[in-house]
Amino acid sequence: MLIIRGLHASIGEKEILRGIDLEVKAGEIHAVMGPNGSGKSTLAQVLAGHPAYEVTEGTVTYDGRNLLEMDPEFRAQEGIFLAFQYPIEIPGVTNAYFLRSAYNEIRKAKGLEELDPLEFLDLMEERTKVVEMDQAMMNRSVNTGFSGGEKKRNEILQMAVLEPRLAILDETDSGLDIDALKIVSRGVNALRRPDNATIVVTHYQRLLKYILPDFVHVLANGRIVKSGGKELALELEEKGYDWIPGAAA
């Protein structure tokens, strides 16, 4: 589904990704772990198409197509979803209106008919249950005045509605208490299907107790320095990152 080869990316003059190689197949969950400043979030943002990052070298193919040539909205319409580490507040636009706009844009791109507000309301009633979210949140401005946990749950709700093929969760566990963490994880697991894939970017192992990865990669200084199965996450939890060659600060 996703093939990353020799990916280099910079912000301004600063190079952050220095040659990433990664392959993700349908049905897989990959965890990307690593110390702060290793480039995890940059990788997530580059995959979603954040315009502040410049790709200087390498290729990313998604379903056989050049992902790097696609605008962010087109990537989303093609099934890529980034759950933000810091979800953005948009005062003045309700959650319901925003999500319906996004949902219908994606439907249009697929050649499907748009849902009217009432039909969309039915869909929302069903999907808000996945993340145990109060319907009333839908009439509030996007993320505005939401607690940290509410924002993260809102990201997973968006994911549940937009049904991406490749979901990238950027530090979705940060700032969550254990109950919120469970709800978010349950949501992610409920959305898992054989034809979609997930990349979980995280600093801590604790999220991986609830979302079991097939592969774990350690990112350090802009490169993947070690890959392994889910047991690697436990080893990192125990020993930290310093024992891995190339991961030392």
Place this chain on the structure above:
Amino acid sequence: MDTLPKGLKTAGHEAIDEAPTPVAAYRRDFNLLRDNGRALDPPWLKRQRAAAMDVFESAGFPSMKDEDWHFTNVAPIGGKHFPLSDSSANVHPDALARFTFGESWHTFVFVNGRWTSQGSSGLPDGVTVEALSLALAAGNSAPENRLGTAAVAGQSAFTALNSAFAEDGALIRIAAETAIDVPIHLVFLSDASSYGRVSHPRNLIVAERNSSCTIIESYGSVGGESYFTNAVSEVFLADGARLSHYKLQDESRSAFHVGTIAVEQQRNSRYESFSFATGAELSRTNVYTTLAGDAAEAVLNGLYMVDGKQHVDHQTRIEHVAPNCPSHELYKGILDGRSHGVFNGKVYVHPEAQKTDGKQSNNNLLLSDEARVDTKPQLEIFADDVKCTHGATVGRLDETALFYMRSRGVGMTQARRLLTYAFAADVLEKIELEPLRNALEAQVLERFTA
């Protein structure tokens, strides 16, 4: 001196053009009217007009050296002479629908500054709406004590010019203890015959004790292009009176608009104003209120939304004369293209106005690199026990928010549109009249759709 538009170069207008300056041409227009028409003007009005003309003649049009006009160059208006619009016509209901939003409000239509409606049938008891021209001709005494006392000719050349020439407008009276639920809508339209001409609408609104009412003033064009509207509305709120007053300026993109609303508020009265300005090549809206009675409240809000080469200027002035008065003001601006926005908000707190609670903000969103805003909130406080804040911002669309929306599949155009709408949402929410709020929200969403 600029010449008149080609279509108007008839012999008669050539003669008018021979006056050495535009101001001299207005003086001659005035003298002709004084000597030939205006026979029905009562003596007090004749005196008032003559005094106003004198003021205008000696002051002339303001220049950018004038503090109140520092960021607005009125040369496109003052550099040429606009003869009075002298034709009137009825407007087809289909053409009117655009301005009435399909609402069955009490609607009164003026074309080229002249009353064309049938009168105030259907209004509840205690409410009258009449043509000012007819009221004056009939010797109605209400205007005599009020006209020119809130909007004083000596304070502005444009008000002076209006006072010298105004012939028509709405005279509205809401009797004491009367509440009217259905809004009164005054629609001022200019048609094709207004080309190169001026109209001076003059409204007088008297809300008596504990009355309550909603009045909308709409200014627009039905085939009019380059014309000048110079409107003045005076509002008098007695003790406990409440008025929601909306002004919608949607003039032709080649038109000029100067509009002054001057309000006097007595004890416990509440004046809520909203200025929505989207039209005209050059526009200036003044909203002035004097809080003359204890615990009177003023709420002044507005949204201006321009693009191309439009210039939009708002000046507000709140005079806190009496104590215990709250005043709240929020103006927002959305500017695209090479447009230029100006906001000047003044709050004066007089020495007796203790316990004043004043809050004023002006926020602007620039959608292009060439758009420009000059904003100047001003506070002058001469009392010692007051709570007053003010602030202004100028910003651009949040790039992070744009990316967030795009990452959810929302295209760039729609994302910009939604964020622009979101910027305006809080000030639009302050419009209490729901059908109007919905209509203006739709206009904001549609305005910047490429």
